[in-house]
Amino acid sequence: xxxxxxxxxxxxxxxFSDKTVYxxxxxxxNNVELREMLLKEEGIRDVLINIARPGxxxxxxxxxxxxxxxxxxxxxxxIFPGWLGPPIGYGEGVIHRLSGMAVVTCTEFNSEGDKYxxxxxxxxxxxxxxxxxxxxxxxxxxxxxxxxxxxxxxxEQNKVxxxxxxxxxxxLADATVGKPAEKSEVRSIDKATPGLPNVVMIxxxxxxxxxxxxxVYGFSCVGIMPTFIHPNEMAEGALVACTGMVASPANTTYxxxxxxxxxxxxxxxxxxxxxxxxIIERGYAYEYNDKERLSAHAANLARFVKADGAIITxxxxxxxxxxxMLACRECEKRGIKTALVLVEACGKDGTxxxxxxxxxxxxxxxxxxxxxxxxxxxxxxxxxxGKNYIGTNLPGNFACDRILMDxxxxxxxxxxxxxxxxxx
Amino acid sequence: xxxxxxxxxxxxxxxxxxxxxxKADQPPIAFEGAQGPxxxxxxxxxxxxxxxxxxxxxxxxxxEHQEEAIRDLxxxxxxxxxxxxxxxxxxxxxxxxxxxxxxxxxxxxxMGIPAVTAMHPENPGVDMLKPxxxxxxxxxxxxxxxxxxxxxxxxxLKLHAGEPIGPSREEGYLPRGLRxxxxxxxxxxxxxxxxxxxxLEGRPYETEIPLPKHIDVAPPPPVEVSKARLGLxxxxxxxxxxxxxxxxxxxxTHWYSYSIDGLDGLTNETHCTVHAGFENTFMNExxxxxxxxxxxxxxxxxxxxxxxxxxxxxxxxxxxxxxxxQRIGREMAAHLKKxxxxxxxxxxx
Amino acid sequence: MIITALPGxxxxxxxxxxxxxxxITNPVxxxxxxxxxxxxxxxxxxxxxxxxxxKKIDRTLIIE
Numbered sequence: 001x002x003x004x005x006x007x008x009x010x011x012x013x014x015x016f017s018d019k020t021v022y023x024x025x026x027x028x029x030n031n032v033e034l035r036e037m038l039l040k041e042e043g044i045r046d047v048l049i050n051i052a053r054p055g056x057x058x059x060x061x062x063x064x065x066x067x068x069x070x071x072x073x074x075x076x077x078x079i080f081p082g083w084l085g086p087p088i089g090y091g092e093g094v095i096h097r098l099s100g101m102a103v104v105t106c107t108e109f110n111s112e113g114d115k116y117x118x119x120x121x122x123x124x125x126x127x128x129x130x131x132x133x134x135x136x137x138x139x140x141x142x143x144x145x146x147x148x149x150x151x152x153x154x155x156e157q158n159k160v161x162x163x164x165x166x167x168x169x170x171x172l173a174d175a176t177v178g179k180p181a182e183k184s185e186v187r188s189i190d191k192a193t194p195g196l197p198n199v200v201m202i203x204x205x206x207x208x209x210x211x212x213x214x215x216v217y218g219f220s221c222v223g224i225m226p227t228f229i230h231p232n233e234m235a236e237g238a239l240v241a242c243t244g245m246v247a248s249p250a251n252t253t254y255x256x257x258x259x260x261x262x263x264x265x266x267x268x269x270x271x272x273x274x275x276x277x278x279i280i281e282r283g284y285a286y287e288y289n290d291k292e293r294l295s296a297h298a299a300n301l302a303r304f305v306k307a308d309g310a311i312i313t314x315x316x317x318x319x320x321x322x323x324x325m326l327a328c329r330e331c332e333k334r335g336i337k338t339a340l341v342l343v344e345a346c347g348k349d350g351t352x353x354x355x356x357x358x359x360x361x362x363x364x365x366x367x368x369x370x371x372x373x374x375x376x377x378x379x380x381x382x383x384x385x386g387k388n389y390i391g392t393n394l395p396g397n398f399a400c401d402r403i404l405m406d407x408x409x410x411x412x413x414x415x416x417x418x419x420x421x422x423x424x
Numbered sequence: 425x426x427x428x429x430x431x432x433x434x435x436x437x438x439x440x441x442x443x444x445x446x447k448a449d450q451p452p453i454a455f456e457g458a459q460g461p462x463x464x465x466x467x468x469x470x471x472x473x474x475x476x477x478x479x480x481x482x483x484x485x486x487x488e489h490q491e492e493a494i495r496d497l498x499x500x501x502x503x504x505x506x507x508x509x510x511x512x513x514x515x516x517x518x519x520x521x522x523x524x525x526x527x528x529x530x531x532x533x534x535m536g537i538p539a540v541t542a543m544h545p546e547n548p549g550v551d552m553l554k555p556x557x558x559x560x561x562x563x564x565x566x567x568x569x570x571x572x573x574x575x576x577x578x579x580x581l582k583l584h585a586g587e588p589i590g591p592s593r594e595e596g597y598l599p600r601g602l603r604x605x606x607x608x609x610x611x612x613x614x615x616x617x618x619x620x621x622x623x624l625e626g627r628p629y630e631t632e633i634p635l636p637k638h639i640d641v642a643p644p645p646p647v648e649v650s651k652a653r654l655g656l657x658x659x660x661x662x663x664x665x666x667x668x669x670x671x672x673x674x675x676x677t678h679w680y681s682y683s684i685d686g687l688d689g690l691t692n693e694t695h696c697t698v699h700a701g702f703e704n705t706f707m708n709e710x711x712x713x714x715x716x717x718x719x720x721x722x723x724x725x726x727x728x729x730x731x732x733x734x735x736x737x738x739x740x741x742x743x744x745x746x747x748x749x750q751r752i753g754r755e756m757a758a759h760l761k762k763x764x765x766x767x768x769x770x771x772x773x
Numbered sequence: 774m775i776i777t778a779l780p781g782x783x784x785x786x787x788x789x790x791x792x793x794x795x796x797i798t799n800p801v802x803x804x805x806x807x808x809x810x811x812x813x814x815x816x817x818x819x820x821x822x823x824x825x826x827x828k829k830i831d832r833t834l835i836i837e
Contacts, residue, residue: 118673118700132607197624209703245700260613272621286702286796288778309624311616318701318742319797322779339620341612344633345743346603352746354603357782358635364623365633366616369605372745404605415613420632422591422606423599424555641787643830649823660800702797706804712815713802719816728823769822771800772777 002092003188004232007073007181011101014051014140022175027098029142034171038144041167043160046147050384052104054138056126059377061396062106062145062386063122063408064158065241066136066254067165069098071173072236079173080166080237082218089217091232096176101140102254103172105165106385109157109211109244110150117154117211121390121406122247128378134409135416136254143384144168154210158242162215166240166253187232189266192274197308199273201261202226202298202331203414204324205251206315207282211244214251214315216280226281226298228305231262234278243316248371248410249343250316260415261311261341276305281327283320291323299330309337313413317343317371321356332361340365343411344421348374348403354421368412369419371405429473429584432506433462434497434527436520440480448519450482452496454504461569465510468577473584477504483519486526493523494530501531508580509535513542513572514549516564521549525559532557538583542572550598558583559598599634647767648730655733655765657756659741660707660714660773661699662690672740673700679739679752681759684732689718701742702773714771733765741772774825776800776818780835790825791835792818 010025017028031049038047052058071079075093078085109119124136131137146161192198205214207221214221216229217238229238234256243250262278269275281298285291302310310331314324321342328338342365344354350370376399383396394400404410410419437443437450439460458466458475466475479500486493501509509531514521524541526549532539533556542560543549553559560579562572575596583589591606592599608615615632622629663671669680687694690711697707697714712718715736723729737756741749760768774790775783778797794800801815821836828834 133605199620199624260611261616264613264617268617273624286778286798288780288793309620311620319779322781337620337623339616339623341616342633344603347745347747350603350605351601353636353786354633355636357779358785360635362631362635364619364629364631366612366619367632368612370603372743373605413612415611415616418607418609418611419605420608420612420615421603422632423593423634424589424591424602424604636785638785639787641789643789643832643834646827646829649826704798706799706802709804710802713799713804716801716815716819719812719819722816723819723823728820767826768774769819769826770775771794772775772779772783773797773800 001188001190001230003186004092004235005094006185006187006235007094007096008099008183009096009176009179010099010182011140014053014101014142020175022179027101027172027175029172034168037171038164038168041160041164043149043152043156044146044164045149048145050143052126052141052143052384054126054140057381058126059380059383059397060104060106060124060141060143060385061121061383062108062390063124063247064105064107064161064244065165066252066408067103067105067169068254068257069101069103069169069173070237070257071096071170071177073177077236079170080240082215083163083166083240084170087217087219089233089236089238091230091236095236096173096181098173098176101142102136103165103169104141104143104385105146105161106143107146107148107161108386108390109154110148111154117209119211119244119390120246122408123406124408125377125380128380130375130377130407133404133417133419134407136409142172145385158210158244162240162242187235187266189231189269189275191270193270197273198276198306199265199309199311200277200279200302200305200307201265202279202281202302202310202312202327204281204283204312204314204320204327206243206284206320208284212284212316213242215240215242221282224282226279226294226301228277228301229280231266231278234259246316246405247408248405249413251412251414252409255412255414255416261313276307281323283315283323285323291326295323295326296330298327299334299336302331302336303334307336311339311341313341315413317345318356325357325359325362329359329361338364341368341413341415343368343413344370345372346370346421347372367421368417369404369410370421371411373404374401375404376401429469429507429581430505431469431473431475431508431510432477432479432501432504433458433465433475434479434511434524435460435462436523437480437482440478442480448482448484450480451485452479452481452493452500454479454500461573464570465573465577468573472581476506481523483523486523487519490526494527497527498530498534502535506537508537508584509539510576510580511541513562513569513576514547515562515566516544516547518548521547522552525549525552528557529554538580540576540580540583542576545598553600555600555602560596561598649767650728650730652730652766653733653764654729655760655768656715656717656720656736657768658715658736658738658771660771661697661740662695662707662711662714662738663698665694665696667698671698671738673698674740674742676740676744677748679737679756681735681737683735684717685734687717688721690715699740699742699773716771733763774822776822784833784835789830789833791833792821792825793835793837794818
C-alpha cells in the first residue's frame with residue numbers, strides 16, 4: 001500500500017483576526033469569514049464561534065463532536081471522504097494536521113419525541129477539578145455552536161452539523177498549505193519483521209440509531225460486516241463519530257484521527273510486534289445470533305492476517321458489550337490472545353456490577369474508569385456551545401451535580417484519557 | 425503526630441481462651457485490657473496505642489442472634505471510646521469471619537473510626553465486609569498469626585493517622601466491592617499495549633477489571649401453570665399511552681403496576697414504550713412484542729394458564745444501577761406475592 | 774422465568790429458567806413476519822416459558 005505522509009503543525013495559540021493565517025504555532029482565524037461560510041450550509045440558521053483555551057474558566061456544553069483540523073495537500077482523494085468529496089478513500093498522499101487544537105461542534109437537536117433518540121449532555125471543562133478527566137481540556141478549542149433549522153429529521157440534523165464541523169476543520173487546516181511542517185512522518189505498516197508477534201486492533205463501534213452510530217465514509221455502519229480499515233484511511237477521516245447519547249465512553253472523530261492505541265501500536269511496528277491490521281466491527285445488533293455472527297467474523301479476519309494478539313475496544317456502553325465480549329471469546333478460541341479496553345458501569349457510588357456482560361476468556365481487561373461516577377461541576381465564568389444544561393433551565397456555567405458520563409472523552413476506550421477505576 | 429490509638433479488639437470464644445466448639449454459644453462479653461491475640465497486638469502497637477478492651481462472642485451465638493449480638497457488642501465497644509477497632513483474624517473460619525466482618529462494618533459505619541479485620545480471601549465473611557471497614561488477606565491456618573497482626577497493626581495505625589489510602593492492590597487489603605476512579609500516570613493505551621506484550625511474551629499479567637463471581641441460585645420448585653395465577657412483568661418500559669406516572673426512560677428508580685383487566689392485548693393506541701435503550705419503533709407498533717398479553721390471554725382461554733393477573737408490572741432497565749434493580753425486584757416480588765401470584769414471566773430487552 | 778434475546782446475561786446473575794427471545798427491540802415478537810405467523814411465534818415462546826416454569830430442575834435451564 002502506498003505511504004501516507006502526515007505533516008504536523010502545532011497550535012499553541014488561537015485568536016480571532018481579519019485573516020485566517022498560521023504562523024509559528026499561532027492560528028489566527030477570520031471568524032467572520034468562517035461564520036459566513038458555515039451559514040451557507042443548508043439547514044443552519046445561525047452560527048456562534050468562540051475560543052476556549054486550557055485554563056480558562058469556561059465550560060463547553062451540548063458537545064456533538066471533537067475534530068482535529070486536517071486537510072489533504074497531495075495525492076488522490078480528499079480529506080474526510082464521503083463528506084467533503086466522494087466517499088473514495090486512499091490512505092495515501094500528504095495530509096496536514098493542526099495539533100494541540102480541535103473544532104468542537106455543539107448543538108441542541110430537535111428530538112422526534114422518541115425517547116430512544118433523546119440527546120444526552122456532552123461537556124468539556126477547560127479548568128477546575130473536572131478538566132483533568134478529559135483530554136480535551138488540554139488543547140485549544142474552537143467552539144462552534146450551530147442553531148439548526150428544526151424542520152429536518154434527526155438523521156438530517158446530525159449530518160448537517162457533522163458536515164459543517166468537518167468543513168470548518170478543513171478550512172482551518174488549509175491555513176498551513178505551503179508552510180513548513182514542524183514534524184513530518186511517513187506512515188506505513190507494509191513491512192513486517194519476521195519473528196515478531198502479529199497484533200491487530202478490533203474496534204467495536206456503535207451502529208444503532210441517529211444519535212448512536214458511526215459514519216464509515218459518510219454512511220451509517222448499521223448492517224455492515226466487520227471489515228479491515230487501514231490506519232492511514234482513519235488518518236484521512238474515514239471514520240467520523242455520531243454519538244449524541246452519551247459523551248464520556250463514546251468515540252469522537254478526534255479519537256479516530258488521533259487514536260492513541262493505534263499510535264502506540266504503530267510506534268512499535270516492526271520493533272516489538274507487527275501491526276497486522278485494524279478491524280472495525282459494528283455493535284448494537286438487535287439479535288444475539290447477529291452479535292455472534294459479527295464477532296466471529298471479526299475474529300476470522302484477525303486470524304486471516306495471522307494475528308497472535310488483539311486489542312479489542314468498544315464504544316458508548318450497554319448491549320454493545322455483548323459483541324465486545326464475544327469478539328474476545330472468538331479470538332481466544334482461535335488462539336489469538338486478547339486485551340480488552342473497557343468502560344465500567346458501577347453506579348454513582350461505585351458499588352454496582354461494572355461489566356454489563358463478560359465471558360470466561362476475558363482474563364485481561366484494561367479499565368477506563370466508572371462512567372456512572374457522581375461528579376460535581378463547579379461554577380465557571382463562561383459557557384459556550386449552548387445556554388443551559390440540556391433539558392433544564394439551569395445555566396451551563398452554574399455548578400451542577402452530574403455523572404462522569406457527561407464529560408467528553410473521560411472514559412474513551414480508544415486510549416486517550418488516564419481515568420481508571422480500581423478496587424477501594 | 426497522631427494521638428495514642430485506644431483500641432477495642434473483638435475475637436471469638438476460642439481465641440479468647442473461653443473454650444472451643446463447646447463454648448460457641450457464648451453470649452457477648454467484655455474484658456478489660458487485652459485477651460488472646462490482642463496481647464500480641466498490644467505489644468506491636470508499642471507506644472503508639474493500647475488495647476483498652478477485648479469484646480468476645482461465641483461463633484454460634486453470633487450466627488443465631490446476629491442483630492442482638494451486634495447491638496450488644498456495639499454498646500460494649502462504644503462504652504470504651506476507642507480510636508480504632510480490630511477484629512479476628514478469622515483465617516479460614518467461616519462463622520468467625522462473618523462475625524468479624526459484620527461487626528467491623530457496623531463499628532466503622534456507626535462510630536466513624538477505623539475498623540480492620542483479616543481473613544482468608546475465600547472466607548464467606550469477605551462478602552459481608554462493607555466500607556468503610558477493611559479486611560486484610562490472611563492464610564487459612566492460624567499459624568501465621570504474628571505475620572497477619574503485624575500487617576493489621578500497621579494498616580490500622582495508617583488509618584488512624586488519617587493517611588490517604590490507595591487502591592486495594594497497592595495497599596494490600598481485600599477488595600470491598602467498591603470501584604473508584606483515579607487518574608493513572610499512564611494512559612489506557614500505554615497500559616493496554618504493555619499488558620498485551622506481557623501476555624504474548626509469556627510474562628505475568630494482571631487484569632484491571634476482575635470478572636465478577638458467577639452468582640448461583642438454587643432453582644425454585646416448578647409450578648403447575650394451568651392451575652396457577654401467572655403474572656407478566658417487564659423491563660421494556662411499556663406503559664399506557666401518555667406515560668401517566670412518568671416512568672423514566674433510563675436511570676429508572678421506579679416501577680408501576682397497570683391494569684390489564686378486560687384487555688385482550690396491547691395496541692399502539694393504548695400503550696407505548698418509553699425505554700431509551702433500543703429502537704422503539706417495533707414495540708410501539710405492537711406493544712405485545714414487549715408484554716405478550718394477546719397470546720397470554722389465548723393460553724388462558726385454552727386452560728394452559730390458570731389465571732392471568734389482572735395487572736402487569738413495568739420498569740425501564742436501561743442504565744439501572746445494581747442497587748436499584750435489586751430493590752425494585754424485591755418490591756415487585758413482595759407485591760406479586762401479596763396479590764397471590766405464583767409464577768412470573770419476565771420479558772427483557 | 775425470563776424471556777430475553779441475551780440469555781447469557783441473566784444466566785450469570787442467578788436466573789435459573791431462561792427462554793431465548795427474538796431480539797432486543799422485540800423479545801416476544803418479530804416485525805419481519807406476517808401478523809398471523811408472528812402471533813404464532815409469540816404463542817410458542819410463551820409455551821416454552823410455561824414449560825420452563827413447570828419443569829423441575831436442579832440447575833439453570835436455557836431454552837432456545
